Amino acid sequence: MNFLFNLGLIVVLAVFLFAWAMLPWQAVLVLAIAFALWMVLTRRGRQAASVTMVGVSTIRQRLGSSSVVIIGIAGVVGVLVALLAMGDGYAETLRKTGSEDTAIVMRGGSASEVMSVMDHDSVVVVPQAPGIARDGQGKPIASPEIVVAANLPVKNGGPDDEGSVQLRGVGDEAWAVRPNLKIIAGRKFTPGMRELIVGQGAQRQFAGLEPGHEVTLGDQVWTVVGVFASNDALDSEIWGDADTVASTYRRGSSRASVTVKLTNPQAYDGFKAALAADPRLKVDTDTTLDYFSKQSEGMSKVMRIMGITVGLIMAIGAVFGALNTMFAAVASRAREIATLRAIGFRGVPVVVAIMLETMLLALLGGLLGGLVAWMIFNGYTASTMAAGSVGQLSFAFKVSPELLWQGLKWALAIGFVGGLFPAIRAARLPVTTALREL
Amino acid sequence: MKYFHLIWAALFRRKTRTILTIISIVAAFLLFGMLDAVRTSFDQAGQSANGARRLQTGSKLSFIQTLPQGLGGQIEHVPGVKSVAYANWFGGAYQDPHNQIFSFAVSDNYLDQYPEVEVSDEARKTFASTQTGVIVGQVLADKYHWKVGDQIPLQSTIFPQHDGSKNWKFDIVGVMHAKDKSAGWYDQVILMHWKYFDEGTPYNGGTVGWYVVSVNDANQADKVAKAIDAISANSDHETRTQTEAAASASWMKQLADIGLIVGSIMGAVFFTLLLLTGNTMMQAVRERTSELAVLKTIGFSNHAVLAMVLAESLLLVLIGGVIGIGLASFLIPGVSAGSGGLLNLPTVGAGSWLLGIALMVAIGLVVGFLPAWRAMRLNIVDALAGR
Numbered sequence: 116m117n118f119l120f121n122l123g124l125i126v127v128l129a130v131f132l133f134a135w136a137m138l139p140w141q142a143v144l145v146l147a148i149a150f151a152l153w154m155v156l157t158r159r160g161r162q163a164a165s166v167t168m169v170g171v172s173t174i175r176q177r178l179g180s181s182s183v184v185i186i187g188i189a190g191v192v193g194v195l196v197a198l199l200a201m202g203d204g205y206a207e208t209l210r211k212t213g214s215e216d217t218a219i220v221m222r223g224g225s226a227s228e229v230m231s232v233m234d235h236d237s238v239v240v241v242p243q244a245p246g247i248a249r250d251g252q253g254k255p256i257a258s259p260e261i262v263v264a265a266n267l268p269v270k271n272g273g274p275d276d277e278g279s280v281q282l283r284g285v286g287d288e289a290w291a292v293r294p295n296l297k298i299i300a301g302r303k304f305t306p307g308m309r310e311l312i313v314g315q316g317a318q319r320q321f322a323g324l325e326p327g328h329e330v331t332l333g334d335q336v337w338t339v340v341g342v343f344a345s346n347d348a349l350d351s352e353i354w355g356d357a358d359t360v361a362s363t364y365r366r367g368s369s370r371a372s373v374t375v376k377l378t379n380p381q382a383y384d385g386f387k388a389a390l391a392a393d394p395r396l397k398v399d400t401d402t403t404l405d406y407f408s409k410q411s412e413g414m415s416k417v418m419r420i421m422g423i424t425v426g427l428i429m430a431i432g433a434v435f436g437a438l439n440t441m442f443a444a445v446a447s448r449a450r451e452i453a454t455l456r457a458i459g460f461r462g463v464p465v466v467v468a469i470m471l472e473t474m475l476l477a478l479l480g481g482l483l484g485g486l487v488a489w490m491i492f493n494g495y496t497a498s499t500m501a502a503g504s505v506g507q508l509s510f511a512f513k514v515s516p517e518l519l520w521q522g523l524k525w526a527l528a529i530g531f532v533g534g535l536f537p538a539i540r541a542a543r544l545p546v547t548t549a550l551r552e553l
Numbered sequence: 554m555k556y557f558h559l560i561w562a563a564l565f566r567r568k569t570r571t572i573l574t575i576i577s578i579v580a581a582f583l584l585f586g587m588l589d590a591v592r593t594s595f596d597q598a599g600q601s602a603n604g605a606r607r608l609q610t611g612s613k614l615s616f617i618q619t620l621p622q623g624l625g626g627q628i629e630h631v632p633g634v635k636s637v638a639y640a641n642w643f644g645g646a647y648q649d650p651h652n653q654i655f656s657f658a659v660s661d662n663y664l665d666q667y668p669e670v671e672v673s674d675e676a677r678k679t680f681a682s683t684q685t686g687v688i689v690g691q692v693l694a695d696k697y698h699w700k701v702g703d704q705i706p707l708q709s710t711i712f713p714q715h716d717g718s719k720n721w722k723f724d725i726v727g728v729m730h731a732k733d734k735s736a737g738w739y740d741q742v743i744l745m746h747w748k749y750f751d752e753g754t755p756y757n758g759g760t761v762g763w764y765v766v767s768v769n770d771a772n773q774a775d776k777v778a779k780a781i782d783a784i785s786a787n788s789d790h791e792t793r794t795q796t797e798a799a800a801s802a803s804w805m806k807q808l809a810d811i812g813l814i815v816g817s818i819m820g821a822v823f824f825t826l827l828l829l830t831g832n833t834m835m836q837a838v839r840e841r842t843s844e845l846a847v848l849k850t851i852g853f854s855n856h857a858v859l860a861m862v863l864a865e866s867l868l869l870v871l872i873g874g875v876i877g878i879g880l881a882s883f884l885i886p887g888v889s890a891g892s893g894g895l896l897n898l899p900t901v902g903a904g905s906w907l908l909g910i911a912l913m914v915a916i917g918l919v920v921g922f923l924p925a926w927r928a929m930r931l932n933i934v935d936a937l938a939g940r
Contacts, residue, residue: 198818230711425588432580436574443836
């Protein structure tokens with residue numbers, strides 16, 4: 116009988132947790148208000164409130180074991196938020212890259228720019244397609260670019276520690292198709308010279324990328340003349356003059372891609388169709404927004420799976436920790452609870468009081484964990500070899516309000532599970548037995 | 554040992570509490586087992602005696618830049634070099650351009666450089682005589698249900714054929730399998746003939762992606778590497794030569810700060826765990842004050858009581874920990890399968906087990922110390938009187 120009761124309880128719990136995971140915050144708010152009203156307006160509710168007050172007032176004597184619950188849950192929430200912030204930061208960096216009114220054209224079947232080789236003829240033909248915006252002189256705004264990898268020494272690494280960075284060779288139009296890119300130090304490179312400008316992300320990762328410094332690519336010496344910022348994936352690149360990069364890397368007149376500015380986002384379909392219908396071309400066209408989002412899919416998914424798996428395992432550990440503490444708390448207050456029931460408080464207020472107490476501790480833990488994760492990790496920069504590029508992508512962890520809310524939801528769910536069983540036990544223990552307990 | 558049943562009885566005096574605590578510990582060590590398996594697989598890549606005997610020579614400019622084929626002959630004449638093989642990146646993808654597979658076009662003697670990769674003699678013979686032949690890794694073959702004799706289409710995301718089509722056809726002639734973990738990723742690689750690849754595409758022009766050089770003596774590896782790089786110094790194709798172990802270590806470092814992230818998670822987990830277990834042990838000892846006093850009364854020495862309480866907490870952590878790491882080795886294949894091939898996690902190795910056990914002992918001692926100390930200092934008269 117007892118076993119069946121517990122089994123039923125677990126089923127109800129599973130259903131509840133599933134619903135809880137699905138709930139938007141508005142619904143949670145409604146629930147909280149309804150609950151508060153119940154506590155204020157009904158007799159049962161007022162009883163529950165007074166029992167809760169009694170329980171909360173004794174927390175001070177149980178500070179040690181109560182703080183175990185708080186810190187345990189804070190640990191879970193902190194780790195979960197940090198891991199999810201990593202995945203979000205990575206995806207966000209790539210999602211912010213590109214726009215709907217620019218399109219990127221690569222050789223057909225190329226998974227990414229680095230793998231694409233477009234010969235000179237194709238590069239000349241692409242800008243003649245319809246739908247491309249024109250500049251002041253009536254020239255189409257199209258930027259043929261070359262993308263290669265360069266080896267550079269890593270910051271704080273050993274003498275032989277080299278990392279790979281994506282080097283993009285561009286012409287004058289590159290600035291027109293990316294209006295969000297700003298030079299924040301130094302100047303633009305001079306065409307035809309071995310000069311580089313570096314993204315602020317690349318500058319953080321590699322040694323010696325300050326304006327005025329010289330870097331060696333293969334057997335040539337290039338001078339860094341400026342730093343640019345665009346707050347997206349391009350921040351991890353370094354740029355130079357397209358023809359000079361092409362001659363260094365023996366690419367002749369071929370280019371990797373052509374990025375064009377469209378007259379408006381609606382012009383994209385016409386532009387794509389025109390290129391597809393052109394018998395001289397074998398190219399794939401994408402809006403830059405889609406291109407970069409596609410690149411991030413696999414990696415973001417991996418990071419998400421990792422975060423949830425680690426979080427789940429930790430949450431299980433924390434649930435049992437909370438259960439333990441609450442069982443002990445209920446056991447030590449068995450007489451007190453039995454006395455309450457003997458003088459007429461029913462089961463519901465007792466259950467609600469213990470649940471509330473645990474949820475309160477969980478809420479504190481969740482807030483603490485979220486706060487710590489936010490303080491340590493918000494804006495923390497990490498880097499990884501990005502999918503579809505040959506350089507490292509540096510990205511910042513992003514602890515967003517949504518993530519913190521998700522962390523709090525987890526905390527409350529842990530508190531709910533950890534409080535339910537001890538509460539039920541306290542309410543079902545025969546009064547006479549409990550009163551005799553010492 | 555003769556007190557074991559006494560410790561056991563003390564441990565399970567309150568079944569619910571002990572079991573709940575053990576589950577918390579299981580969760581923590583399950584996590585530890587998984588994360589440590591990932592960490593060691595990153596650390597171990599290429600770190601073997603074979604990895605130290607092999608050098609990789611690539612372009613100094615960047616890893617996507619190719620080198621002239623004639624360089625191989627010059628490298629062979631460097632003193633200390635045993636043999637030279639070469640390979641190119643093919644950039645293959647199966648069924649969808651985004652589903653990329655590690656695929657290399659390799660010289661005929663490439664597999665000889667890798668004694669730790671197992672390929673049957675028959676497969677090698679067929680490979681040598683089949684122009685379009687490929688040898689595929691065990692994991693790939695299982696994943697896509699390929700078998701020897703199948704013809705598979707691969708798209709190259711980089712190299713179209715002369716007619717402009719990107720679809721290449723290959724015949725599977727054999728399956729390779731890595732004998733030790735350091736070369737484990739060969740289970741997920743496709744090897745094809747360099748000659749077939751080079752003649753099939755107008756884009757390669759007889760160049761080589763990188764050379765794999767075996768040296769006679771691992772201790773001479775650095776000297777040989779310098780000599781190889783000296784050949785092409787100041788040319789337009791300068792090279793950079795590293796041992797395979799160093800190359801994969803720096804490659805892994807670029808992938809992410811795995812160690813740091815894993816380390817911080819572990820720190821948070823163990824801190825939480827210490828608190829939970831410590832709390833339980835304190836409660837358990839507090840409850841049993843009078844029992845411990847009885848033990849002392851009938852003649853157990855102070856140290857025996859200390860040892861018993863310590864043993865109890867050690868036992869608690871060890872039970873949970875061993876179950877946890879055991880579960881990890883059991884669950885990891887499931888996680889790998891569940892991620893649809895995105896994550897290929899290694900199994901829990903002996904190193905992780907040892908580290909795990911050491912951690913369990915350390916945590917058990919730290920957690921048990923305070924309660925055990927209190928039990929040792931217990932004053933019999935006070936404890937029996939309940940003061």
